[in-house]
Amino acid sequence: MSYLDKVRACNAWDPGEFIPWTLAGERIGSVRPGFAQELRRWPEQFRVEAYRVDWAGAPDGFQARTRVLAEVVQTLVETGLIYPQHGEAYAVTPGRRDQARCLIDRAAAPWFGVRAFGQHLNGFVRTGGGIELWVARRAANRLVYPLHLDNLVAGGLPHAVTLRDNLRKECREEADIEPALADRAEPVGAVTYCRGARDGLKPDVMYCYDLELAPDFVPRCTDGEVESFTRLPLAAVAQLVRDTDEFKLNCNLVVIDFLVRHGGIDQEDPDYLPIVQGLRSCLP
Known part of the structure; x- marks a missing residue:
């Protein structure tokens, strides 16, 4: 893979x-x-x-x-x-x-092939050994991808809710990140993809964020959607994305985007340009 x-x-x-x-x-x-x-x-x-x-x-x-x-x-x-x-x-x-x-x-929405919007946040820590990422493991009762790995914070973006307010809500619910800390998240762009599924088509947009966290910060899920959190070296997360199916499928893209922006994927890699272009797919 x-x-x-x-x-x-x-x-x-x-x-x-x-x-x-x-x-x-x-x-x-x-x-x-x-x-x-x-x-x-x-x-x-x-x-x-x-x-x-x-x-x-x-x-x-x-x-x-x-x-x-x-x-x-x-x-x-x-x-x-x-x-x-x-x-x-x-x-x-x-x-x-x-x-x-x-x-x-x-x-x-997928049955009608409607464009869906979401927000995904990479929470990371700088250490003497390099960047480490917090990853979540989805709860066993999730209807979609139970027990798979996920970004630290990820959720849908309902209509008439601002990006800032929704990110605050998702951060509080999924990782117990207070609004003042959530407001420090850096908007770093958006990932788009279009995937056929049994129930229709998912032409989706994911607004992406980076949030640098203190070494002593420990996330805590407050809405039951996450079973546990683990902080891993960036290279270990990269290996999980590249070589396994541990992550929820679309969350792979958010991690890959982080790797591109933080030098985790070499520009000399023959797949580099197709990867970068594939993270911004045209939607119908």
């Missing part, structure tokens, strides 16, 4: 297996043709064609579209087609979060 393998795994999808979901001429998502057929239940809303699904009957207004889409999603949940809702609202957008045309529950 290699770093590039992990980048490619996060970008494994076939555009030919999806058709655009459009609203007023804008692509706001991507759906599998089989799922598109399920939307024929609402002919007054969706015009289903071989090459796209057009939300032709969408009402005017943000709130009205959100309400109609929520009713559609709830019916699909009740029929057992998609997962129960999380109660966390994500933007349905052709691009940025502030361009949201309506909202969709987080659980339904």
Whole structure:
């Protein structure tokens, strides 16, 4: 295995297996043709064609579209087609979060191929032997990647919550990092990837942060999502990412981005440019 393998795994999808979901001429998502057929239940809303699904009957207004889409999603949940809702609202957008045309529950976002946003934070310590990273081990009851390794802090970014406020919340819940310390996190860019999954498509954006921590800082999970934390030398974390499947898949990208920025991947590496380019994939 290699770093590039992990980048490619996060970008494994076939555009030919999806058709655009459009609203007023804008692509706001991507759906599998089989799922598109399920939307024929609402002919007054969706015009289903071989090459796209057009939300032709969408009402005017943000709130009205959100309400109609929520009713559609709830019916699909009740029929057992998609997962129960999380109660966390994500933007349905052709691009940025502030361009949201309506909202969709987080659980339904992949089915509609909606762009999802999140925040991931690398917590690190400088020692005499070099940089060490704090990594989390996800709790056994996690529905996705139970007991896998994770970034120190990672979470979804709901609509209408600022980046600063959401990062503060995630830091407090996942690692007991106080707001004043969370505010010292350095925004270092964003990682994008697009991956096909059983439940649809994940064209995701992860805002990334570095937070230098004191040697005596010890994280503590307060929301039950993390089983334990371990502080490891950067080389050991790099080996876990490169040679194992211990990390939750998309968290590999956040660590690889950290390695690129901190000299952990040599520029002479023949995979260097494909890795760097793969961390910023174009999203449909």
